[in-house]
Amino acid sequence: MATVEKSVSDICLEARAASHELALLESSVKDDALNAIADAIDANADLIVEANAKDLEAGRESNLDAALMDRLKLDHERLASIADDVRRIATLEDPVGRLIREFKLYNGLDVRKFAVPLGVIAVVYEARPNVTIDSAALCLKSGNAIVLRGSSTAAHSNAVLAQVARDAIASVGVPEAVISIVAGGDRDELRDLGTQEGVVDLIIPRGGEGLKKALKAVATVPVIYAAAGNCHVYVDATANLDWAEQIIVNAKVQRPGVCNAAETLLVHKDVAAEFIPRALKALADDGVEIRADAHARALAGVEVGEVAEATESDWDTEFLDLVLAVKVVESVEDAIAHINTHGTGHSEAIITDSNASAHKFTTQIDAACVYVNASTRFTDGGEFGFGAEIGNSTQKLHARGPIALRELCSYKYVVEGDGQIRG
Amino acid sequence: MATVEKSVSDICLEARAASHELALLESSVKDDALNAIADAIDANADLIVEANAKDLEAGRESNLDAALMDRLKLDHERLASIADDVRRIATLEDPVGRLIREFKLYNGLDVRKFAVPLGVIAVVYEARPNVTIDSAALCLKSGNAIVLRGSSTAAHSNAVLAQVARDAIASVGVPEAVISIVAGGDRDELRDLGTQEGVVDLIIPRGGEGLKKALKAVATVPVIYAAAGNCHVYVDATANLDWAEQIIVNAKVQRPGVCNAAETLLVHKDVAAEFIPRALKALADDGVEIRADAHARALAGVEVGEVAEATESDWDTEFLDLVLAVKVVESVEDAIAHINTHGTGHSEAIITDSNASAHKFTTQIDAACVYVNASTRFTDGGEFGFGAEIGNSTQKLHARGPIALRELCSYKYVVEGDGQIRG
Numbered sequence: 001m002a003t004v005e006k007s008v009s010d011i012c013l014e015a016r017a018a019s020h021e022l023a024l025l026e027s028s029v030k031d032d033a034l035n036a037i038a039d040a041i042d043a044n045a046d047l048i049v050e051a052n053a054k055d056l057e058a059g060r061e062s063n064l065d066a067a068l069m070d071r072l073k074l075d076h077e078r079l080a081s082i083a084d085d086v087r088r089i090a091t092l093e094d095p096v097g098r099l100i101r102e103f104k105l106y107n108g109l110d111v112r113k114f115a116v117p118l119g120v121i122a123v124v125y126e127a128r129p130n131v132t133i134d135s136a137a138l139c140l141k142s143g144n145a146i147v148l149r150g151s152s153t154a155a156h157s158n159a160v161l162a163q164v165a166r167d168a169i170a171s172v173g174v175p176e177a178v179i180s181i182v183a184g185g186d187r188d189e190l191r192d193l194g195t196q197e198g199v200v201d202l203i204i205p206r207g208g209e210g211l212k213k214a215l216k217a218v219a220t221v222p223v224i225y226a227a228a229g230n231c232h233v234y235v236d237a238t239a240n241l242d243w244a245e246q247i248i249v250n251a252k253v254q255r256p257g258v259c260n261a262a263e264t265l266l267v268h269k270d271v272a273a274e275f276i277p278r279a280l281k282a283l284a285d286d287g288v289e290i291r292a293d294a295h296a297r298a299l300a301g302v303e304v305g306e307v308a309e310a311t312e313s314d315w316d317t318e319f320l321d322l323v324l325a326v327k328v329v330e331s332v333e334d335a336i337a338h339i340n341t342h343g344t345g346h347s348e349a350i351i352t353d354s355n356a357s358a359h360k361f362t363t364q365i366d367a368a369c370v371y372v373n374a375s376t377r378f379t380d381g382g383e384f385g386f387g388a389e390i391g392n393s394t395q396k397l398h399a400r401g402p403i404a405l406r407e408l409c410s411y412k413y414v415v416e417g418d419g420q421i422r423g
Numbered sequence: 424m425a426t427v428e429k430s431v432s433d434i435c436l437e438a439r440a441a442s443h444e445l446a447l448l449e450s451s452v453k454d455d456a457l458n459a460i461a462d463a464i465d466a467n468a469d470l471i472v473e474a475n476a477k478d479l480e481a482g483r484e485s486n487l488d489a490a491l492m493d494r495l496k497l498d499h500e501r502l503a504s505i506a507d508d509v510r511r512i513a514t515l516e517d518p519v520g521r522l523i524r525e526f527k528l529y530n531g532l533d534v535r536k537f538a539v540p541l542g543v544i545a546v547v548y549e550a551r552p553n554v555t556i557d558s559a560a561l562c563l564k565s566g567n568a569i570v571l572r573g574s575s576t577a578a579h580s581n582a583v584l585a586q587v588a589r590d591a592i593a594s595v596g597v598p599e600a601v602i603s604i605v606a607g608g609d610r611d612e613l614r615d616l617g618t619q620e621g622v623v624d625l626i627i628p629r630g631g632e633g634l635k636k637a638l639k640a641v642a643t644v645p646v647i648y649a650a651a652g653n654c655h656v657y658v659d660a661t662a663n664l665d666w667a668e669q670i671i672v673n674a675k676v677q678r679p680g681v682c683n684a685a686e687t688l689l690v691h692k693d694v695a696a697e698f699i700p701r702a703l704k705a706l707a708d709d710g711v712e713i714r715a716d717a718h719a720r721a722l723a724g725v726e727v728g729e730v731a732e733a734t735e736s737d738w739d740t741e742f743l744d745l746v747l748a749v750k751v752v753e754s755v756e757d758a759i760a761h762i763n764t765h766g767t768g769h770s771e772a773i774i775t776d777s778n779a780s781a782h783k784f785t786t787q788i789d790a791a792c793v794y795v796n797a798s799t800r801f802t803d804g805g806e807f808g809f810g811a812e813i814g815n816s817t818q819k820l821h822a823r824g825p826i827a828l829r830e831l832c833s834y835k836y837v838v839e840g841d842g843q844i845r846g
Binding site (some may be wrong): 216219246340371374377378 | 528534541542748792796798801819833834838841845
């Protein structure tokens with residue numbers, strides 16, 4: 001690829017120059033570019049699958065595990081789905097130019113606060129080549145140039161996907177440097193990207209803890225970190241137990257490997273004797289391994305049988321698997337204290353019929369998303385109606401929860417007057 | 424002070440614990456605490472002035488310059504003004520709990536997005552001991568615990584001010600650890616503060632480039648940097664020249680040492696012959712030293728006399744003094760290109776009667792605040808009607824422009840349902 005020989009710094013500077021043009025484009029031009037990317041993915045599917053085959057072969061040779069190999073894989077069906085996602089992003093509302101706030105000052109000045117693109121966003125990611133296209137599409141729609149830095153494992157796939165996208169946007173007159181890619185080789189690139197102050201406005205890591213740690217060690221550019229999701233479902237004394245059962249099963253079982261899946265079930269002591277046996281039975285039927293405190297173990301019931309004892313570290317573990325920690329608590333306050341101690345501020349649910357408990361839980365739990373009588377699995381840009389997401393933030397600065405088009409914007413104050421000066 | 428012997432880490436953990444209590448306090452309790460601080464400053468003015476005298480003496484011994492000595496100084500009048508500012512902050516609207524957005528999902532879930540405190544904010548600052556109180560007051564009002572780290576130059580003043588504030592809030596039942604202070608001695612503290620991930624949510628540096636650089640080298644916690652303000656006033660071809668003259672004089676002269684003062688005047692060639700002589704005369708009358716390009720120098724006129732030649736570096740310099748760079752440009756596009764190259768994204772003004780020029784300028788200039796026919800000097804939380812500010816951000820993440828009460832908040836999604844699970 002032509003970009004490979006350029007330095008990270010040069011690539012970022014070109015992206016920055018292109019971002020100024022992009023920021024001024026009409027929505028229709030950006031949407032044309034998105035549709036051109038989707039069409040180009042369809043048209044170049046064979047080429048992309050061919051490049052992906054090289055990555056897959058290298059992956060087999062270096063004994064990548066089955067899960068990683070699956071994430072790495074692109075086939076015609078997956079490519080068609082990626083192209084459809086891009087077309088869907090084209091149909092979303094343009095977040096740029098949205099009037100956020102408007103007010104008049106004492107001296108007659110009109111102040112309007114408008115959403116504007118952040119500028120240049122670097123996305124660093126691992127394995128999954130689909131991130132190349134979906135991140136690029138979200139950034140383009142929100143008027144941001146993107147600098148992609150994937151992993152060496154997916155280097156062939158990413159390079160071809162990025163080039164296909166660059167050619168596609170160039171065909172409708174959008175500068176190709178709006179979508180830039182660095183080779184994806186070594187850690188030096190991470191350091192080079194992480195120190196592009198004044199050139200790169202934000203870095204979003206999409207990958208495991210190792211990647212985040214490596215970035216944290218070097219980045220001086222702002223980064224939004226998406227921490228792990230150690231999510232809880234708390235069943236209150238007044239809970240509708242049918243809802244409680246379906247919610248804990250859904251939150252644990254529906255897709256255990258994702259960050260908004262539940263990892264710990266907390267049950268109020270007043271309903272523990274009734275709820276624990278039925279919930280554990282339902283969970284066991286779905287293949288969930290339970291690790292419980294003494295109280296919950298004693299209540300498990302004959303149908304569930306012997307339940308493993310939870311260790312202290314289980315309360316802090318994001319299992320990302322069919323494993324659930326279970327604990328009986330004394331009160332809603334006790335549940336809140338447990339969650340605020342062990343949670344990661346991602347998604348927390350209470351099942352209750354009590355307004356007082358719900359209010360206490362939603363105000364006192366320190367998390368991006370707090371649910372009353374619903375599954376934690378809804379924390380997602382798509383589910384929230386944002387159309388898509390580029391990640392899920394558990395930090396409090398700038399964006400918390402789903403990072404979608406609005407969250408990829410900054411703002412600008414435009415102040416209009418008729419000669420006002422400060423006294 | 425009792426806190427001096429504690430480690431930075433212990434101080435931050437205590438602040439974090441206190442922040443959880445603070446986040447739940449009623450507005451009236453927070454306002455009582457603020458008024459108690461103001462009263463305590465009045466009541467302890469002698470004690471504070473005495474502590475300040477020690478810092479002033481040390482400052483004299485180490486030959487601090489006059490400007491620094493002035494910033495360091497507290498007297499009864501300044502203390503009364505600090506106390507009044509705290510009382511005014513008490514009267515502002517509580518930013519916590521504000522409903523930001525509300526929507527219903529396809530499945531009946533009600534989603535509400537509420538403003539919540541960030542948690543623990545560390546403010547690192549230099550010399551000016553008034554920052555101790557005004558930062559603490561803004562953080563308290565917005566429900567955030569503050570960890571203060573001043574400079575050794577103001578250590579006695581800061582310690583007494585913080586203790587007075589801590590005692591005051593404790594007297595109305597607010598945990599004193601809501602306002603915490605580290606000794607303010609060495610760079611190790613900066614590193615210790617900067618790495619309090621999960622404990623400190625945000626660091627705001629209020630000081631010079633050296634402080635920001637030192638923080639940047641060590642911080643892994645999010646930081647909002649307020650860059651310098653290299654602000655421009657551009658006089659367009661159709662400008663009302665009376666407005667233009669009063670605005671450039673105001674933007675340069677009214678308070679040259681602040682970040683929203685103008686540093687460069689750009690004049691469209693079509694009005695240069697008329698505007699340059701009168702503007703330069705008015706500026707010279709106010710003691711402003713001009714550094715101009717060849718075109719502007721040729722137009723300066725007999726009343727102004729010989730004008731110094733601007734060097735390339737003058738376009739990039741925040742003079743913070745009665746010095747102004749002046750340049751004649753070919754067009755509004757030319758002005759925009761100059762500003763986007765040399766500006767720092769703080770505050771930029773166009774003087775024009777043309778809607779087309781105003782639109783081009785406000786959309787294409789990449790800055791926190793863009794003015795049409797008004798002085799750049801209005802970029803200020805107080806002037807914007809926000810009541811106060813803790814700084815002015817020129818970065819795009821989280822807060823851009825004045826950082827006031829709303830900008831000291833994050834948000835939380837509260838999602839209410841009746842048993843919804845994800846399909």
